[in-house]
Amino acid sequence: MSDPITDQRLLYIHDQLSDEDIQREVDLYGPLTDSVRQLIAATLQTEVGEPDVRRAKALVEEAAAILQERAIPGPYGVRWGASGWKRGWGNAADGVRNAVAPPLTIQTDPDGRTWTDFHLGPQYEGPAGLTHGGVSALILDQVLGDCAVAAGSPGMTGTLTLRYRKPTPLGDLHAEARFDRMDGVKAIVKGHIADAAGICVEAEGIFILPRWAREAAAASTAG
Amino acid sequence: MSDPITDQRLLYIHDQLSDEDIQREVDLYGPLTDSVRQLIAATLQTEVGEPDVRRAKALVEEAAAILQERAIPGPYGVRWGASGWKRGWGNAADGVRNAVAPPLTIQTDPDGRTWTDFHLGPQYEGPAGLTHGGVSALILDQVLGDCAVAAGSPGMTGTLTLRYRKPTPLGDLHAEARFDRMDGVKAIVKGHIADAAGICVEAEGIFILPRWAREAAAASTAG
Numbered sequence: 001m002s003d004p005i006t007d008q009r010l011l012y013i014h015d016q017l018s019d020e021d022i023q024r025e026v027d028l029y030g031p032l033t034d035s036v037r038q039l040i041a042a043t044l045q046t047e048v049g050e051p052d053v054r055r056a057k058a059l060v061e062e063a064a065a066i067l068q069e070r071a072i073p074g075p076y077g078v079r080w081g082a083s084g085w086k087r088g089w090g091n092a093a094d095g096v097r098n099a100v101a102p103p104l105t106i107q108t109d110p111d112g113r114t115w116t117d118f119h120l121g122p123q124y125e126g127p128a129g130l131t132h133g134g135v136s137a138l139i140l141d142q143v144l145g146d147c148a149v150a151a152g153s154p155g156m157t158g159t160l161t162l163r164y165r166k167p168t169p170l171g172d173l174h175a176e177a178r179f180d181r182m183d184g185v186k187a188i189v190k191g192h193i194a195d196a197a198g199i200c201v202e203a204e205g206i207f208i209l210p211r212w213a214r215e216a217a218a219a220s221t222a223g
Numbered sequence: 224m225s226d227p228i229t230d231q232r233l234l235y236i237h238d239q240l241s242d243e244d245i246q247r248e249v250d251l252y253g254p255l256t257d258s259v260r261q262l263i264a265a266t267l268q269t270e271v272g273e274p275d276v277r278r279a280k281a282l283v284e285e286a287a288a289i290l291q292e293r294a295i296p297g298p299y300g301v302r303w304g305a306s307g308w309k310r311g312w313g314n315a316a317d318g319v320r321n322a323v324a325p326p327l328t329i330q331t332d333p334d335g336r337t338w339t340d341f342h343l344g345p346q347y348e349g350p351a352g353l354t355h356g357g358v359s360a361l362i363l364d365q366v367l368g369d370c371a372v373a374a375g376s377p378g379m380t381g382t383l384t385l386r387y388r389k390p391t392p393l394g395d396l397h398a399e400a401r402f403d404r405m406d407g408v409k410a411i412v413k414g415h416i417a418d419a420a421g422i423c424v425e426a427e428g429i430f431i432l433p434r435w436a437r438e439a440a441a442a443s444t445a446g
Contacts, residue, residue, distance in 0.1 A: 011351035028273055029266075032280045036259075036266050039287040040322045043252075043259050044299055044313050046290035050251055056286040057255045063282035064262040067269035075345040075352050075393055076267055090267055090348040092355040099263045100323050100346045122298040123323045125313040126364075128234035129298050132315040133368075133380035134361030141349075141357035157356035160385045167379070167433075170298055210390075 011077030022081050029089075029097050036099035041121050093142035104139065104175075106146045114147035114191075115176035124170060131168035136193050136201045144177045144189040144205035151179035153187035155207035168193060168200035177203075185209070234300030245304050252312075252320045259322035264344050316365035327362065327398075329369050337370035337414075338399035347393060354391035359416050359424045367400045367412040367428035374402035376410035378430030391416060391423035400426075408432070 017025075039060070046053070076090025076097065089097040094104040102124070106116045118139070126132025141160055148155055177191030186206045193201045240248075262283070269276070299313025299320065312320040317327040325347070329339045341362070349355025364383055371378055400414030409429045416424045 028276055032276055033266055035280050035283045035287070036262060039259060039283050042287040042290035042294060043256055043322055044318070044320045045294040047293045047295060048290060052289050052292065053251055053255055056289040057258050059282045059286035060255070060258045060262050063279040064258070064265040066275050066279045067265035067271060069275065070270045071265060071268040072270060075348045077351040090345055092347050092349060092358050095267070097267045098346050099266055122313055123321050124315050125298045126315060127379055128300040132361065132364070133383065134364035135315050137360035137364060137383060138355065138357030141355070141360060156350055156390070157387050159387070160356065160360060162383045164380050164382070
């Protein structure tokens, strides 16, 4: 078994990259990740015959081999540059370098409302033609968690409750969250996903920073 | 706005494929999708320089262009072959043709316990080095939903409640669900995700087949 405290310390990385170097990485890796997103959709939608599938597969493997020539061995972790620019680029919901992520660009207004407009392609399907309920959960977990951070109460998800009010289509969607209240050390945040016609999924999340995470963050800052 | 009833009818497809033809598709598209999964990880983990990234990106785009030469225009939907073999191959949690899916191979025991052993790579990260809480939700939504189907009460997710008991590592994990009880038309299912040391996330789901879905399924069967 891995030890989460040790792992967490190793993966909180202060690499002192300059903003210019980080922007260069965004400009380099961001478009690659977008191309992989399109490949994911094409892999799901293709009806070409066997020779073409085998040709495409060989190209995909050639690309992966090039990228694997020099690569980190595990998850990306969370990294901070010299100016404090935080990179959670491996994040499954909003990671710039994670082709599984839609990705989300999450913003927070001065009044604390945290929101994102995003597009879900065919790779986020659950019921036929609709967004997977678990994908809605993934997005709401991220948006509610970011809202807790913006409210000054960062934490890991303690409880997440989702109410599916009507089917969530694929395509253009909106998600938002508002900080509701503190209950001791727990931050309670509420939000929803909506399409153009109204709310599809409502969510309430309780976010808590567990002691081991506070200790790991403190050790990382000290190091 | 799209009309979910119309969309649902279009995407419940009875294509009468033989089991042999379906198996041929599994053997053809499954390995392609696995290669794309490895590419997703490599895209996230790579540290190669700009020329190599651009070379890999060109190969990815060439592969996508080959696959897009003949492709369905939208989501995969749910398809049934002549023998009743159901294919939800676009599903974000367990789709054979969806590289976003880990994928899950979900099984049901004779006593109704629905379960899966699976592996999560670096593309499922949330907190540094750990599984994203929303990815756990995606997996539990699918396993609990499949358990409702196995219990004879298929439905869409009405409510999903997740309790995060301890951090969920990446790597080898187990998820399972058991049918709890009916409450009118609602099927209530409980389950969890565990690592080798015990339960990480508990879930309770309420699954309901909404009228529009019953009508769409009936129209599809009639057609």
